[in-house]
Amino acid sequence: SAVISQKPSRDICQRGTSLTIQCQVDSQVTMMFWYRQQPGQSLTLIATANQGSEATYESGFVIDKFPISRPNLTFSTLTVSNMSPEDSSIYLCSVGDGVAEHFGPGTRLTVT
């Protein structure tokens, strides 16, 4: 399966600032997704990153807060904007193979 990397692996940020998380895949993929995993919780889908068009956001998530870019078939970014402590979480990107999804290692974000 595809090898997925994320940068940064972790960060501590001040409230009101923004952080951009990068997701790089070692092969071209059609489906890329961004998830949030809050401490002790399961995964919540934020959006589907579409190549060449706007991301498709799930209920409760908006583009102004979580802008996503997908410039090509191997790369995507998720920005967490105007952060608050409630945004402290693990952010994961994944790629779909038509059946299952394969996840990156995650970015652990702490907002102080």
Add this chain to the structure above:
Amino acid sequence: QKEVEQDPGPLSVPEGAIVSLNCTYSNSAFQYFMWYRQYSRKGPELLMYTYSSGNKEDGRFTAQVDKSSKYISLFIRDSQPSDSATYLCAMRTQGGSEKLVFGKGMKLTVNP
């Protein structure tokens, strides 16, 4: 009623025990059933998936799907301390663009 229900545990067993992890679901349209393993501070890793009903075996792991009862299981034989992780079930319908629906995840500890 949530689409996918999974007892979050935690579950603690001695080394060598047979472990049974289970999920129930309500959407009869689900056709793909997956199990992910997530070690602490890592992204989820796909263990195995099954399509429709039946069993699938991979080494010490066996996945079972009972669509009539809307019930899936993951069995781990001869459990090892290295199996200590959170196990998440996930499922989806037939369409290639349909999102995964995850259970809450069960935290398993195998004690040496």
